[in-house]
Amino acid sequence: xxxxxxxxxxxxxxxxxxxxxxxxxxxxxxxxxxxxxxxxxxxxxxxxxxxxxxxxxxxxxxxxxxxxxxxxxxxxxxxxxxxxxxxxxxxxxxxxxxxxxxxxxxxxxxxxxxxxxxxxxxxxxxxxxxxxxxxxxxxxxxxxxxxxxxxxxxxxxxxxxxxxxxxxxxxxxxxxxxxxxxxxxxxxxxxxxxxxxxxxxxxxxxxxxxxxxxxxxxxxxxxxxxxxxxxxxxxxxxxxxxxxxxxxxxxxxxxxxxxxxxxxxxxxxxxxxxxxxxxxxxxxxxxxxxxxxxxxxxxxxxxxxxxxxxxxxxxxxxxxxxxxxx
Amino acid sequence: xxxxxxxxxxxxxxxxxxxxxxxxxxxxxxxxxxxxxxxxxxxxxxxxxxxxxxxxxxxxxxxxxxxxxxxxxxxxxxxxxxxxxxxxxxxxxxxxxxxxxxxxxxxxxxxxxxxxxxxxxxxxxxxxxxxxxxxxxxxxxxxxxxxxxxxxxxxxxxxxxxxxxxxxxxxxxxxxxxxxxxxxxxxxxxxxxxxxxxxxxxxxxxxxxxxxxxxxxxxxxxxxxxxxxxxxxxxxxxxxxxxxxxxxxxxxxxxxxxxxxxxxxxxxxxxxxxxxxxxxxxxxxxxxxxxxxxxxxxxxxxxxxxxxxxxxxxxxxxxxxxxxxx
Numbered sequence: 001x002x003x004x005x006x007x008x009x010x011x012x013x014x015x016x017x018x019x020x021x022x023x024x025x026x027x028x029x030x031x032x033x034x035x036x037x038x039x040x041x042x043x044x045x046x047x048x049x050x051x052x053x054x055x056x057x058x059x060x061x062x063x064x065x066x067x068x069x070x071x072x073x074x075x076x077x078x079x080x081x082x083x084x085x086x087x088x089x090x091x092x093x094x095x096x097x098x099x100x101x102x103x104x105x106x107x108x109x110x111x112x113x114x115x116x117x118x119x120x121x122x123x124x125x126x127x128x129x130x131x132x133x134x135x136x137x138x139x140x141x142x143x144x145x146x147x148x149x150x151x152x153x154x155x156x157x158x159x160x161x162x163x164x165x166x167x168x169x170x171x172x173x174x175x176x177x178x179x180x181x182x183x184x185x186x187x188x189x190x191x192x193x194x195x196x197x198x199x200x201x202x203x204x205x206x207x208x209x210x211x212x213x214x215x216x217x218x219x220x221x222x223x224x225x226x227x228x229x230x231x232x233x234x235x236x237x238x239x240x241x242x243x244x245x246x247x248x249x250x251x252x253x254x255x256x257x258x259x260x261x262x263x264x265x266x267x268x269x270x271x272x273x274x275x276x277x278x279x280x281x282x283x284x285x286x287x288x289x290x291x292x293x294x295x296x297x298x299x300x301x302x303x304x305x306x307x308x309x310x311x312x313x314x315x316x317x318x319x320x321x322x323x324x325x326x
Numbered sequence: 327x328x329x330x331x332x333x334x335x336x337x338x339x340x341x342x343x344x345x346x347x348x349x350x351x352x353x354x355x356x357x358x359x360x361x362x363x364x365x366x367x368x369x370x371x372x373x374x375x376x377x378x379x380x381x382x383x384x385x386x387x388x389x390x391x392x393x394x395x396x397x398x399x400x401x402x403x404x405x406x407x408x409x410x411x412x413x414x415x416x417x418x419x420x421x422x423x424x425x426x427x428x429x430x431x432x433x434x435x436x437x438x439x440x441x442x443x444x445x446x447x448x449x450x451x452x453x454x455x456x457x458x459x460x461x462x463x464x465x466x467x468x469x470x471x472x473x474x475x476x477x478x479x480x481x482x483x484x485x486x487x488x489x490x491x492x493x494x495x496x497x498x499x500x501x502x503x504x505x506x507x508x509x510x511x512x513x514x515x516x517x518x519x520x521x522x523x524x525x526x527x528x529x530x531x532x533x534x535x536x537x538x539x540x541x542x543x544x545x546x547x548x549x550x551x552x553x554x555x556x557x558x559x560x561x562x563x564x565x566x567x568x569x570x571x572x573x574x575x576x577x578x579x580x581x582x583x584x585x586x587x588x589x590x591x592x593x594x595x596x597x598x599x600x601x602x603x604x605x606x607x608x609x610x611x612x613x614x615x616x617x618x619x620x621x622x623x624x625x626x627x628x629x630x631x632x633x634x635x636x637x638x639x640x641x642x643x644x645x646x647x648x649x650x651x652x
């Protein structure tokens with residue numbers, strides 16, 4: 001197609017690969033380039049040409065939307081404002097506390113340069129955020145509950161691996177079924193994050209390490225594990241490699257509210273994901289389409305999922321959407 | 327508040343009453359009038375003044391948004407285009423097959439008169455439609471499943487009451503648990519509406535009526551009941567009055583898709599509603615706020631939920647939403 005939306009990726013890890021897969025499922029888009037800080041020869045994509053990120057400005061007029069697939073801690077705070085000067089960008093910046101200042105830093109560059117900077121796209125922040133907003137707007141007299149999991153938590157897995165004697169380890173966050181049932185009942189219980197989740201760890205020990213000591217050190221780790229009901233399972237490297245090499249995730253956003261006295265209304269949004277990075281990538285790609293349409297309309301500056309009308313996410317015309325999906 | 331959004335209602339049945347309740351939970355809005363075709367003295371609201379609909383044009387400059395609470399069959403096709411000439415309107419037009427032509431009839435009047443005509447708002451069409459769109463846009467390689475219930479179906483209850491020997495009756499549509507579980511598993515089964523739902527009827531017989539004959543006539547009614555797994559329960563008038571006087575409803579929209587080979591991703595949106603009309607009313611009120619904001623921006627014409635960015639639904643500022651909910 002000549003009128004495909006031309007997309008490029010910066011950074012090719014699990015998320016970048018997910019974006020490449022997702023674009024192959026969207027015939028109105030084409031992936032023209034992957035940009036990497038690594039030697040392009042050392043980066044193996046599925047079938048997209050790889051260029052050094054140093055040459056990215058040569059593509060200024062060949063790319064409609066640039067999807068930033070770097071990390072929120074070190075990459076995006078620099079890359080977002082840097083590339084929003086020259087490209088419409090989409091990213092998955094997910095450091096919740098810092099989003100307002102990141103938004104401002106992207107907005108300051110994108111607006112005067114007539115670019116769209118779509119930030120914090122994915123499922124949380126992203127789809128979960130939208131559902132928190134819908135819940136609150138539709139049922140103002142209510143409470144919102146977010147549950148995460150079952151899913152692999154990168155931060156908690158890293159924390160396990162820093163414990164002495166640990167050779168390999170992963171941590172799954174598991175939503176508490178009894179807490180979910182309480183929320184679904186419409187009773188609007190008070191629940192802390194700790195009440196809503198348990199933590200399950202799978203650990204491979206180094207030769208000669210003391211299992212009791214490792215278990216205790218994990219379970220008593222402040223903030224990460226201490227306040228939670230935590231289980232530690234010791235397994236072999238073989239079992240670890242076989243059963244813990246995927247990145248499932250998901251969760252629930254539940255709004256429980258009262259439209260009048262005694263009338264309970266419960267809205268529930270949930271995700272069950274075999275692959276966290278592939279789903280996040282799918283969301284990024286749909287919002288890349290919206291970013292392109294916003295840029296065509298001249299609606300520039302930093303944007304979030306809250307600014308995007310559902311229509312903009314689809315490749316179909318508004319009239320077809322009304323006919324087929326309304 | 328002086329800067330409250332001024333809302334009025336046309337038609338005061340279950341839905342109109344729900345709108346009145348909902349506005350009382352939204353401090354940025356006030357309900358200035360209920361318009362009725364009945365004698366205003368015969369209409370008892372909670373605390374809103376009632377006027378004859380014949381005087382509605384006197385309120386042209388006193389109302390920001392008019393919420394039409396009439397029926398889709400006879401009222402809205404006339405009222406939508408009629409009132410969109412003078413007011414920003416919101417309605418819950420739900421005759422799916424006729425939505426495109428209704429949209430056109432409202433658009434033709436609203437646009438030249440610089441009004442916003444927000445149509446087909448509620449949960450289906452409405453929130454379910456949005457979730458069908460999100461599902462398709464996020465997981466283009468996938469299937470969408472809509473389940474309704476457990477809920478009272480007005481059309482099927484009417485059909486029961488037309489059977490000879492029936493004094494009173496209601497019908498609940500019940501989603502099939504086994505079908506839902508199949509869909510949640512990610513296997514993307516093929517399911518007809520009939521596979522996805524069963525029908526449960528509660529019937530009070532007239533004196534001397536033949537139960538066997540009534541049951542048979544219901545179960546073999548073409549289209550309504552014949553193709554479904556239907557249960558008929560006979561109960562006393564007393565039990566009917568006690569247990570079947572509310573209007574619960576709800577349902578599920580599930581998108582099951584593959585982001586790559588063998589990777590299943592499942593998105594589920596569900597509603598569990600004690601009161602169908604009160605929830606529909608809550609959605610109408612949130613979209614009345616969006617309608618007001620679109621009119622302020624000069625974005626006139628017919629609109630649906632697909633045209634509304636989530637931001638527009640909330641009373642909070644975009645910056646607060648980013649800070650609190652993203």
